[in-house]
Amino acid sequence: DAGVTQSPTHLIKTRGQQVTLRCSPKSGHDTVSWYQQALGQGPQFIFQYYEEEERQRGNFPDRFSGHQFPNYSSELNVNALLLGDSALYLCASSLASGPSNEQFFGPGTRLTVL
């Protein structure tokens, strides 16, 4: 049973560019959450997708957008990249009908903005 997978592993972009990160949830999961983890910090919640819609959003600008596909996989898009967007981006999947908010995390995508 594959866990949460993310691609790419690493990415280098320049300021002003756009980036797309991808996530495949754990088998059987239907909800995907995205987090940004800056160096030396805890993960910060970006947003959560369920049934192909954004269900909840953290304190991130509109430059951060996402999408969930019918197969439950998800993309995170960041436009007009800033140096401060450099971080580890974590995807987590969970089951909406589950008894808790237990989330399973992928290994992350390391984004470097130059």
Next chain:
Amino acid sequence: AQSVTQPDIHITVSEGASLELRCNYSYGATPYLFWYVQSPGQGLQLLLKYFSGDTLVQGIKGFEAEFKRSQSSFNLRKPSVHWSDAAEYFCAVAGRGYQKVTFGTGTKLQVIP
């Protein structure tokens, strides 16, 4: 708003010694509580979780945590630390129903021989 405080940024313990990592949370009702571990360059692995019932929860790798409602705490403990436990540990809180998970800033654990 929910929040988590991990007062210790960095802790060093000797191998074989006991460990306690502190976590205090803020949430208006009974929360879901989690401890995650992160090795360098890796994602997060769930160590244990509290949802309800017994306030002392057992996790993987010999870790346990105790939920104390009166102190709004959920401290992580291990009786004997192994060198492989060196990593960063995150406490997290979530509300009932499907809401976001809020993480603390983490405690980096160093284990010396």
